[in-house]
């Protein structure tokens with residue numbers, strides 16, 4: 456953590472009443488490279504073809520990190536001295552849900568420091584098409600993130616030889632449980648932040664669709680359904696999701712399983728809770744012989760405000776650096792270190808100021824991760840604008 460300390464203003468210039476600091480976050484760690492054969496460039500070479508940088512972490516999160524450093528260093532070169540403190544909080548274990556961000560947040564808590572604005576990775580400037588009918592780029596700024604719940608389902612049975620199988624063995628029980636979870640989806644709804652996103656972006660939709668987005672409150676039910684049908688990414692915006700990710704059964708092909716397990720990874724909708732999710736799972740599975748154990752849980756984050764100065768400044772800096780993109784709030788499906796700061800302020804936002812096509816976004820946590828060099832410069836411009844605008848308040 457680095458503190459760019461405020462300097463007293465010279466002369467008789469009045470100090471702003473609001474001196475709460477700006478916190479800029481990023482993380483230095485990366486996920487593993489996966490299959491090396493899938494990479495066209497050496498994953499840690501930082502290959503540069505003049506247009507793009509390739510390598511693990513190019514976007515997530517060295518890309519956002521670069522924009523922070525570029526913004527800060529350029530301002531330093533220009534002799535800019537902030538009148539508010541600015542903290543650079545770079546974690547080293549975000550991808551493994553580590554505790555560095557927790558420790559950094561504890562520093563602010565024990566020193567009684569309430570930030571004016573916290574910015575971490577999250578949304579980005581994305582191609583047109585996020586919303587059906589909306590034909591411009593969007594600067595998606597995360598105002599909340601879903602929670603994460605990992606549970607282990609276990610079925611036990613007496614085992615024995617596979618030549619004489621009983622009616623409902625442990626593996627069959629787990630299979631039934633999985634099918635029932637898939638069938639009984641969590642109830643859908645439109646959180647207020649998602650409604651706000653639809654109405655902001657919908658203003659740029661053509662005629663009839665614009666009317667739909669303008670009446671998002673009245674049309675919440677059909678819009679929820681439409682988002683669920685539009686694909687997994689928009690469907691996940693409307694509900695808690697459950698994915699069965701790991702399975703285990705018997706150790707040999709001719710041995711009945713004494714224990715069969717399934718790990719379920721749930722992403723908890725903002726406004727819901729892990730206890731609600733467990734209750735839903737129990738009802739869906741409807742089998743008292745399946746044990747449900749909580750492995751890890753992070754509750755959904757609170758929703759940051761979109762009616763304050765911090766939000767206005769963020770939107771204005773995004774418009775300045777990306778004039779073709781419309782800024783809008785959204786609820787993130789993935790987790791970030793920003794959740795560790797959520798209790799410090801109601802102005803915690805998640806936005807990596809980088810332009811990303813859908814194809815580029817799919818290289819995140821996958822092979823051939825890549826970022827455009829030109830957008831690293833745009834991101835630096837965004838950070839300079841953000842820092843100077845916050846400082847001017």
Ligand SMILES: [Zn+2]
Nearest residue numbers: 515516549576
């Ligand atoms: Zn990340």
